[in-house]
Amino acid sequence: MSAEFATSRMETAPASTGARLLDLAERHRVLLAGIFLLVFPLVLPFHALAIVILTYGLYALGFNLLFGYLGLLSFGHAALFGGGAYLCGISLVHFGAPWWLGILAGTLGGVLIATLIGSLAIRTRGIYFAMVTLALAQCVYYLFYQAVDWTGGENGLRLPSVTAISPFGIPLNFVDPLTRYYVVAAFVFASLFFLSRILASPFGAVIEGIRENEARARACGYDVTRTRLVAFVLSGAFCGLAGALQALHLAIVPVEMLAIETSGLAVMMCLLGGMGTFFGPFVGAAVFLILENLVSVYTVHWQLVVGVVFIVCVLFFPRGIWGSILHWSRR
Amino acid sequence: MSAPSSDVILRTERVGRSFGKFVALKDVSAEFRRGALTSIIGPNGAGKSTYFNLLSGSLAPSTGKVTFEGKDVTGLPQHRFAHLGIAKSFQITNVFPQLTVRENVRIAAQALKTRFDIWRPRAAMTEFIETADELLRTVGLWHRRGELASALAHGEQRALEIGMALASRPRLLLLDEPTAGMSPEETRTMMDLIVRLASERTVILVEHKMKLVMGICDRLLVLHHGELLAEGTPDEIRRNETVKRVYLGQREH
Ligand SMILES: Nc1ncnc2c1ncn2[C@@H]1O[C@H](COP(=O)(O)OP(=O)(O)OP(=O)(O)O)[C@@H](O)[C@H]1O
Ligand SMILES: [Mg+2]
Numbered sequence: 001m002s003a004e005f006a007t008s009r010m011e012t013a014p015a016s017t018g019a020r021l022l023d024l025a026e027r028h029r030v031l032l033a034g035i036f037l038l039v040f041p042l043v044l045p046f047h048a049l050a051i052v053i054l055t056y057g058l059y060a061l062g063f064n065l066l067f068g069y070l071g072l073l074s075f076g077h078a079a080l081f082g083g084g085a086y087l088c089g090i091s092l093v094h095f096g097a098p099w100w101l102g103i104l105a106g107t108l109g110g111v112l113i114a115t116l117i118g119s120l121a122i123r124t125r126g127i128y129f130a131m132v133t134l135a136l137a138q139c140v141y142y143l144f145y146q147a148v149d150w151t152g153g154e155n156g157l158r159l160p161s162v163t164a165i166s167p168f169g170i171p172l173n174f175v176d177p178l179t180r181y182y183v184v185a186a187f188v189f190a191s192l193f194f195l196s197r198i199l200a201s202p203f204g205a206v207i208e209g210i211r212e213n214e215a216r217a218r219a220c221g222y223d224v225t226r227t228r229l230v231a232f233v234l235s236g237a238f239c240g241l242a243g244a245l246q247a248l249h250l251a252i253v254p255v256e257m258l259a260i261e262t263s264g265l266a267v268m269m270c271l272l273g274g275m276g277t278f279f280g281p282f283v284g285a286a287v288f289l290i291l292e293n294l295v296s297v298y299t300v301h302w303q304l305v306v307g308v309v310f311i312v313c314v315l316f317f318p319r320g321i322w323g324s325i326l327h328w329s330r331r
Numbered sequence: 332m333s334a335p336s337s338d339v340i341l342r343t344e345r346v347g348r349s350f351g352k353f354v355a356l357k358d359v360s361a362e363f364r365r366g367a368l369t370s371i372i373g374p375n376g377a378g379k380s381t382y383f384n385l386l387s388g389s390l391a392p393s394t395g396k397v398t399f400e401g402k403d404v405t406g407l408p409q410h411r412f413a414h415l416g417i418a419k420s421f422q423i424t425n426v427f428p429q430l431t432v433r434e435n436v437r438i439a440a441q442a443l444k445t446r447f448d449i450w451r452p453r454a455a456m457t458e459f460i461e462t463a464d465e466l467l468r469t470v471g472l473w474h475r476r477g478e479l480a481s482a483l484a485h486g487e488q489r490a491l492e493i494g495m496a497l498a499s500r501p502r503l504l505l506l507d508e509p510t511a512g513m514s515p516e517e518t519r520t521m522m523d524l525i526v527r528l529a530s531e532r533t534v535i536l537v538e539h540k541m542k543l544v545m546g547i548c549d550r551l552l553v554l555h556h557g558e559l560l561a562e563g564t565p566d567e568i569r570r571n572e573t574v575k576r577v578y579l580g581q582r583e584h
Contacts, residue, residue, distance in 0.1 A: 200452045202445035202459075209438045212427035219387075219425070221413030221442040221499055230447050 060281030062238030068276030071211030076137030082258030084240030110240015274323025346395030439498035486517030
């Protein structure tokens with residue numbers, strides 16, 4: 001499962017119209033994402049849901065950079081997502097920071113926690129890496145859980161609600177769901193642009209190379225350990241930003257954001273949408289959250305239904321939803 | 332490379348390597364001349380790959396010292412070797428299977444010149460693409476550049492690996508049984524390529540089929556049971572009684 005946007009791909013002549021369209025879409029993936037982000041709330045009129053699809057999608061995107069592109073399975077990403085949310089919250093609650101500083105704090109928080117967890121975990125491989133990240137994420141959970149004065153402990157951290165913001169001097173009503181959606185979408189758009197640059201850069205090629213063959217990457221002269229750490233930290237930036245946006249949106253940081261289930265969520269959304277694909281994490285987040293919202297109207301056992309859908313997907317569409325669409329249209 | 336033939340590019344001093352209690356390589360001291368094509372030969376399990384891995388940085392020696400161009404490189408991490416000017420191909424084919432042939436070499440070409448560059452588009456960094464294309468022509472894979480590496484035939488994958496090794500412009504090229512598992516036809520093509528490459532740089536070639544290298548190499552090292560049995564020109568080795576005994580009865584395949 002190689003990256004759909006690797007420059008290398010563009011050389012093979014597209015076979016069908018569908019494939020040709022996809023290749024076109026790939027070349028303009030950021031533009032496409034922008035258009036989609038603009039019209040999404042028109043398609044999905046539940047704006048609060050649309051916002052969490054974006055924040056979880058961004059979280060899954062950060063996870064995907066590590067899992068899909070570099071091939072490292074982390075079970076501790078909740079620490080980056082929740083940590084970002086808490087740091088955003090703490091900066092607002094305890095330091096009276098403005099919203100944008102909260103977002104910056106959350107992103108840097110993700111970077112910081114990723115650096116700490118990463119430097120300890122990257123020396124391990126496979127299941128050991130998953131377990132070490134999981135254990136360290138549990139430590140982060142415990143830390144935030146215990147620091148009640150700072151984090152509110154098990155009650156979570158309530159944020160002062162952000163009502164009016166004025167980015168670049170433009171006054172915006174942050175209470176209005178649609179306005180809020182577009183503010184979040186702007187950050188997601190910037191992230192997608194950034195990710196696109198990363199994937200198209202020499203570094204993007206290296207992480208794919210490491211995923212493909214670590215020994216060969218080493219022999220080529222790449223410091224695999226350092227590359228892994230850099231990727232982990234970049235992943236932390238995306239996840240921290242996602243957490244901060246989530247915190248501002250919910251006006252509370254529940255301690256569950258740091259819990260192991262949240263780590264599992266990233267894995268699920270990524271697999272559901274298609275790992276190692278550009279749009280997969282968002283597709284996964286959308287399908288998961290829409291399903292959850294739809295099914296929970298009818299039954300309290302929504303987790304069972306979502307679980308079955310997930311299993312069916314993994315069994316019959318191991319490339320994920322978006323990954324399968326890409327694959328079929330290429331043949 | 333017009334360096335005098337007496338110039339030593341690589342030297343090992345009593346290097347050895349054990350795996351647990353098992354001694355795979357013992358006290359091998361040797362010098363490799365710049366510009367020469369040296370072959371390391373020996374029967375299966377003689378310790379050739381172990382020695383090769385010590386030279387190429389995949390393994391750290393348990394004992395002894397490795398010097399490259401006068402610098403002590405013993406135990407340096409693998410990725411440093413490419414930066415020093417040493418490149419290698421593995422005994423088992425080792426490419427990036429799900430990337431295109433061209434991207435395989437391009438990644439190898441950018442390795443020494445981009446460090447964590449996450450911003451510039453690599454499609455615009457034409458120098459690496461040009462290097463890749465030039466090397467693909469050298470190893471005869473230009474017509475296959477758009478294919479996934481996994482779609483190549485075995486022999487082609489080995490050639491691709493050599494193309495990748497060349498991408499760092501190494502002064503020393505190490506090849507571990509590049510003809511392993513090849514058809515006679517593929518083997519001939521590969522040996523031709525090696526001879527061509529050896530005319531421009533120092534090459535160390537591991538091979539267990541003695542016949543294959545006798546005619547092309549400048550010097551030979553014979554390993555047996557983890558020890559250096561003999562060292563010399565092909566003629567000297569051919570006349571060497573101990574070597575004859577080791578290879579006697581072993582039908583070459
Ligand atoms: N990682 C390892 N752990 C344990 N034993 C090893 C290891 N690598 C090699 N050996 C042993 O060391 C000895 C030498 O192995 P080596 O691979 O160097 O031989 P070789 O000369 O390359 O043989 P071949 O012609 O089959 O490639 C063998 O007996 C092998 O089983
Ligand atoms: Mg061997």
